[in-house]
Amino acid sequence: MAVRIMLLSSMGALTLLISAISAPALAQGGSGGPDPSHRDSRGVIGIKLLEASANRRDDPRAYLYIVDHINPGTKISRRFEIENTSNSPQHISVYPGAAEIRDHKFLPTPDRDANELSSWVSVNRTELVVPPHSNVPLKATITIPESATKGERYGAIFAEATSPSVSGSARSVQMVNRVGIRIYLDVGPGGDPPSDFRIDRLTPGRTADGMPVVQATVHNTGQRALDISGKMRLSEGPGGLGAGPFPAQLGTTLEVNASAPVAVVLDERLPDGPWKVELLLESGRVHHTVTATLLFPGKPASWGIPALIDSPWPWVLITGLAATAVAILVLALRLSRRRRSRLAR
The missing domain is CATH 2.60.40.10 (Immunoglobulins)
Structure with missing residues (x-):
């Protein structure tokens, strides 16, 4: 019986959702990851977003992850690439999947289809062989149905490579390495909800x-x-x-x-x-x-x-209280003068 071991970490390099942990055929890292001089000499498999949305050109986060707000009935597309810095070609599977925020970490869900986002995302190539020391450009399209409800969904576009099976006495073991690009997708009418x-x-x-x-x-x-x-x-x-x-x-x-x-x-x-x-x-x-x-x-x-x-707030408060006190004093003086004027008559 073959046993598949999925090796993951919850967060890797800035451009990655999950950083591949070294296996017989693959090494840890990815595009934008650790210093190349410290990478495993066998190379890495990485994934990187190539563009940000037009209204987020000033948002550094949008160049790492797909962060967007979309109205129901519309769609967006994003270009990305898969990198192979190893000395041999690598067979890669590419697919969308759901994710969640748990214990303040962005994590893939055990069920790939745990939310609707995985059914809204498509990639133009789901299986490919990446030559040694090369990049392959791909494109993802996210289509939001008219019936989509308001709210933010989390997911990722995963690139997965599987090592050859290693046979044991009773079973074979297969190592699966996976990297991905996070997706933070808010759906609803109007503009992007505020962040703070x-x-x-x-x-x-x-x-x-x-x-x-x-x-x-x-x-x-x-x-x-x-x-x-x-x-x-x-x-x-x-x-x-x-x-x-x-x-x-x-x-x-x-x-x-x-x-x-x-x-x-x-x-x-x-x-x-x-x-x-x-x-x-x-x-x-x-x-x-x-x-x-x-x-x-x-x-x-x-x-x-x-x-x-x-914080400047205490001084703002003091200034405000002082101004209020001055206003009350001025008002009291005016009332006092009016009263004196009436008594003088």
Whole structure:
């Protein structure tokens, strides 16, 4: 009996939904993945989007994934390519499938047809052989039926390569490697729903091996799913030290109304502080920056006191209250003068 082992990771390089894990015939990676000098010498299979929608030319996320809003009864198309950097030709199967956001990660569903999106997507070639060290261009078309209901669906266009079976004493084992391009498709009348998020607090800590880390709490306050990335800089540290930028962890995907922690692991040589930190987080065209002052705890596997995020709002509030007080004082003076004038008569 043949056993198929699907080797996946939930999130790989920026252009990938799933990064192929090395098997006898294939190696980890993909287009836009790790530094080529660190790739397996046997090569990789990758997939990459070649264009973004016309109204998202300023959205970096739209060049990595298919992110769109479509009215019922319309369709869009996207060009993409499959890359083979190995020394031998690779037989690739290409197909659409459903995905979901689970535990703040974008993951394929066990059932390929778990939502309607897989039936709306078609590719112009479903089976192909990619020659060694070459790219093959393909085209995907998404057609939305008139009866489609409002809401955002998740899916992917997968490219799958299967290694030759390895026979054992009782069964043969086959390794399946899969990469893909994410699809975030919102359906409904009108324009694209707004996207936004809020950063509530920054908490300093140390990992189990003593690395300083800052954890931010992020809330999706918009109406589309988000992929959070970003960076942190440190300044005004002991002796006037500064450091960074340090990248925020990748792989955090937030559904609408969801909240999640986003961590930034820093250099182990940094003193405890205090430090002024500046955190920039973004998802596509949405960017937010917060600053705070924090102090790292000394013990591994511990958390410090959450920092108060610096904000102009308290000063706005104070200014508003002052203006209100002045207005009330002026009104009181006018009323007092009128009363005196009446008494004088």
